[in-house]
Amino acid sequence: MIALQGKGDPPAVADTGPPSRPGFEExxxxxxxxxxxxxxxYTNDMGVAQEVVQEAFCRALARWKKIALYDDPSAWVRRVAWNLATNRWRRARTAAQFLRRQREEYTPAPNPDRVALAQALKALPARQRRAVILYYLADLPVNEIARQDGVAEATVRSWLHRGRLALAAQLSGPGERHV
Known part of the structure; x- marks a missing residue:
């Protein structure tokens, strides 16, 4: 450092220490x-660019004691920002490839019999509906249904009988009789 001297001032001493390193703020x-x-x-998106640069500076601040000793701390920040942008692009590309591989599946509408059965099941009391579904759709035996519900097997058989009668009444056409 060179200092200007005036008349009568003591001679200036040149500072020969290491050059000062910029602080994080600088x-x-x-x-x-x-x-x-x-x-x-690189990204063609100003918001993304600002976000990755800001993230790189946040990471630098968290490690500032170490990064401040580097010959060029800005190179570290630049590399981190570029890596963040590249990783973001890779994730977006992977997501796009995944979406392209997905196929739209056609699921046909339920047939009228299925709709009628669903409506008839809704009309049953909850315990009867549960017993009918577990027995006929889940293929559980009466003793397993009784164990799950904590009731006697005779109770489950009664729910099934009443449920079948109610379903038959709801699903039969006019004049049909189910016993």
């Missing part, structure tokens, strides 16, 4: 805009 002010412009050119 690095941020000096490089945020230029890094954002670089990443905007």
């Amino acid at each position: 690095l941020y002010v000096a490089y945020f805009q230029s890094l954002t412009v670089q990443l905007f050119a």
